[in-house]
Amino acid sequence: MPIVSDNELSRRRQEIIESARVCFARHGYEGATVSRLEAATGKTRGAIFHHFKDKEELFLAIASEDAARQAEVVAEHGLIEVMRRLVRNPGSNDWFITRAEIVRKLRTDPAFEARWRDHQVVLDQAVHQRLEDNESMRDDVSVDVIQEYLTTVMEGLIIKLAAGEPASRLESILDLVEQSVRDPGAGH
Amino acid sequence: MPIVSDNELSRRRQEIIESARVCFARHGYEGATVSRLEAATGKTRGAIFHHFKDKEELFLAIASEDAARQAEVVAEHGLIEVMRRLVRNPGSNDWFITRAEIVRKLRTDPAFEARWRDHQVVLDQAVHQRLEDNESMRDDVSVDVIQEYLTTVMEGLIIKLAAGEPASRLESILDLVEQSVRDPGAGH
Numbered sequence: 576m577p578i579v580s581d582n583e584l585s586r587r588r589q590e591i592i593e594s595a596r597v598c599f600a601r602h603g604y605e606g607a608t609v610s611r612l613e614a615a616t617g618k619t620r621g622a623i624f625h626h627f628k629d630k631e632e633l634f635l636a637i638a639s640e641d642a643a644r645q646a647e648v649v650a651e652h653g654l655i656e657v658m659r660r661l662v663r664n665p666g667s668n669d670w671f672i673t674r675a676e677i678v679r680k681l682r683t684d685p686a687f688e689a690r691w692r693d694h695q696v697v698l699d700q701a702v703h704q705r706l707e708d709n710e711s712m713r714d715d716v717s718v719d720v721i722q723e724y725l726t727t728v729m730e731g732l733i734i735k736l737a738a739g740e741p742a743s744r745l746e747s748i749l750d751l752v753e754q755s756v757r758d759p760g761a762g763h
Numbered sequence: 764m765p766i767v768s769d770n771e772l773s774r775r776r777q778e779i780i781e782s783a784r785v786c787f788a789r790h791g792y793e794g795a796t797v798s799r800l801e802a803a804t805g806k807t808r809g810a811i812f813h814h815f816k817d818k819e820e821l822f823l824a825i826a827s828e829d830a831a832r833q834a835e836v837v838a839e840h841g842l843i844e845v846m847r848r849l850v851r852n853p854g855s856n857d858w859f860i861t862r863a864e865i866v867r868k869l870r871t872d873p874a875f876e877a878r879w880r881d882h883q884v885v886l887d888q889a890v891h892q893r894l895e896d897n898e899s900m901r902d903d904v905s906v907d908v909i910q911e912y913l914t915t916v917m918e919g920l921i922i923k924l925a926a927g928e929p930a931s932r933l934e935s936i937l938d939l940v941e942q943s944v945r946d947p948g949a950g951h
Binding site for chain 1: 917
């Protein structure tokens with residue numbers, strides 16, 4: 576039995592994640608069958624499911640990478656900057672269609688919903704922390720409400736981008752959104 | 764051949780629409796197969812497709828009813844009132860899951876996208892008109908941008924409701940949304 580280093584395992588895992596992302600983006604959550612995932616990754620199902628317990632875990636690992644990357648941007652620049660980058664990078668929209676496709680699963684499969692929520696915690700916490708720390712935020716509305724508001728706008732943005740709406744039209748609303756959560760007295 | 768009055772035809776059409784809505788809500792757009800639509804409506808496929816050219820047309824007829832009903836509310840009270848009613852009536856959320864499910868179809872099927880857009884025109888126009896007529900709206904941002912903003916919030920709201928998020932948390936953001944599109948000088 577060959578000895579495989581941790582580094583090598585982690586490299587293989589990352590390779591699977593990257594090709595599986597393309598496969599989910601193209602075929603959707605349900606449409607990304609195990610055969611299609613094999614073809615996309617160039618690996619057998621045995622090799623894939625050595626790294627990920629099941630298709631759900633593979634999907635959540637990809638979503639988790641997004642959440643971690645977005646959490647970093649949030650910590651430094653805030654959630655509106657994440658939205659600006661989404662509209663400027665329409666190449667990622669095919670992947671975001673999957674977010675629409677799992678809505679039914681989130682509603683009807685509590686185990687999946689719990690796992691999904693676990694994977695999004697890092698982003699939720701980053702948004703909350705950023706809003707608490709940011710002194711130019713308005714303070715007549717609670718941080719929870721502002722967070723709910725911003726994440727609702729972001730969900731709407733993602734759905735519209737995924738449905739093929741021109742990014743330029745969407746970009747135009749972000750200044751309004753930014754202004755609506757700022758303290759009118761700060762920095763003006 | 765029995766003579767059927769226009770009234771009777773229109774009554775039968777409406778019956779199909781109402782039972783098909785429940786079927787789409789339960790099974791999703793793809794999952795609402797012709798057999799399931801037959802079972803839900805209690806009618807044969809021949810009878811269903813006498814009234815609607817195909818499944819797509821039946822689906823669009825239901826969405827069209829929503830759009831017309833929402834357009835009426837918009838004309839009188841504005842789009843934010845439509846959102847308030849959505850969060851207060853979570854029973855309709857199963858149906859709204861279908862909106863998430865057709866995102867891929869909207870992106871990949873231009874003919875469907877064109878038909879969908881046709882059916883939404885009545886709502887778009889009502890929103891535009893209302894924003895033009897409403898004197899308490901801010902005027903430092905164009906009506907087009909405000910419309911894009913409000914419809915993005917509404918899409919986000921629908922997706923979150925459809926995913927099972929508590930309506931009370933969502934209701935809390937609507938005052939902020941309302942305030943953000945108002946002229947700060949008007950009525951205060």
